[in-house]
Amino acid sequence: MIRVRHIECYPPGSGAPDTAPEPGGAQRDASETGRRKGSGMDEPNRAAASAPPYASQESWELRQSLPDPLPADVIVAANRPRENVASHRSYSYNGWDFDVPPGVFSPGLTSQVVFDRLLDGTIPLAGGRYAVMGCGLGVETVIAAKRGAREVYALDLHPESVRNTTAHYKRLAGEHSGTRLIPITSDLFDRFPESGEVDVVTFNPPAVKEAVSDDPDIVRNMCVGSGVVTRFFDQIAERDLLAPGGEVDVVISNTSELRKITGHALDLGFSLETAHSQGWDGSDVRTYLFRLRR
Numbered sequence: 001m002i003r004v005r006h007i008e009c010y011p012p013g014s015g016a017p018d019t020a021p022e023p024g025g026a027q028r029d030a031s032e033t034g035r036r037k038g039s040g041m042d043e044p045n046r047a048a049a050s051a052p053p054y055a056s057q058e059s060w061e062l063r064q065s066l067p068d069p070l071p072a073d074v075i076v077a078a079n080r081p082r083e084n085v086a087s088h089r090s091y092s093y094n095g096w097d098f099d100v101p102p103g104v105f106s107p108g109l110t111s112q113v114v115f116d117r118l119l120d121g122t123i124p125l126a127g128g129r130y131a132v133m134g135c136g137l138g139v140e141t142v143i144a145a146k147r148g149a150r151e152v153y154a155l156d157l158h159p160e161s162v163r164n165t166t167a168h169y170k171r172l173a174g175e176h177s178g179t180r181l182i183p184i185t186s187d188l189f190d191r192f193p194e195s196g197e198v199d200v201v202t203f204n205p206p207a208v209k210e211a212v213s214d215d216p217d218i219v220r221n222m223c224v225g226s227g228v229v230t231r232f233f234d235q236i237a238e239r240d241l242l243a244p245g246g247e248v249d250v251v252i253s254n255t256s257e258l259r260k261i262t263g264h265a266l267d268l269g270f271s272l273e274t275a276h277s278q279g280w281d282g283s284d285v286r287t288y289l290f291r292l293r294r
């Protein structure tokens with residue numbers, strides 16, 4: 001069994017219990033976590049190349065610089081439902097009009113942080129395989145067709161969101177676009193094809209730390225908490241879902257447990273960088289679009 005350790009990558013002085021990389025994570029067998037699909041290399045080279053790519057010191061420093069979650073009352077006030085989730089609504093982006101049936105998430109400014117970066121090419125889609133986790137209305141799938149993605153997996157736990165995404169895609173992107181849509185109703189990647197691999201994954205997760213409502217649709221859309229994101233990273237790592245050079249883009253703010261979530265990803269060997277960060281007028285909320293690679 002070949003074990004490769006890059007102990008010099010650990011953050012200096014990472015003594016705080018929630019900041020240190022898991023010792024078990026740092027010493028995982030290459031065969032257990034570093035599996036790479038179809039490399040075509042001989043055995044020793046493959047073992048060395050597929051060792052878990054431990055996160056760099058820069059990634060740990062970024063993670064340690066992230067702010068604490070805002071106080072509970074501030075989080076609840078910042079996430080007051082903007083509209084009645086049980087009603088029929090509408091949404092427009094980039095000249096496209098979307099229907100928002102009851103229960104389906106109506107995109108907000110955080111969603112737009114991702115949409116804008118898909119549309120302007122900051123998150124690269126052309127010719128690639130893309131998975132949008134938690135597709136909601138499906139705005140990302142329409143952008144992906146415009147940007148020339150080869151395949152788009154649209155995943156959501158909520159069947160009506162997946163149906164809605166498919167309908168919007170057909171109407172706005174056209175059935176004859178060069179992009180293939182693969183809609184999947186699934187709890188995270190549970191029902192994703194076993195051997196599937198993608199170049200880009202995006203997720204605007206319902207990671208708000210406080211229960212802002214007891215309505216199950218609002219909870220699913222907004223405030224499941226950190227666990228949904230840490231499980232998402234676990235599945236990407238365990239299933240080796242990301243193609244070499246691929247990226248995961250996740251948008252979260254200080255209404256969530258930023259250090260807990262990003263620390264979990266770093267323990268799994270992801271690297272972390274900020275693709276975009278912004279504050280909002282009159283609010284203490286700071287939103288980050290993180291780019292993670294493995």
Ligand SMILES: C[S@@+](CC[C@H](N)C(=O)[O-])C[C@H]1O[C@@H](n2cnc3c(N)ncnc32)[C@H](O)[C@@H]1O
Nearest residue numbers: 105107111134135136156157158187188204220
């Ligand atoms: C904040 S909304 C984002 C929707 C859309 N991507 C956007 O940015 O406007 C979160 C979405 O994640 C979905 N979701 C929640 N938990 C999920 C899970 N375990 N697996 C898949 N999707 C989930 C919700 O149904 C919802 O559509």
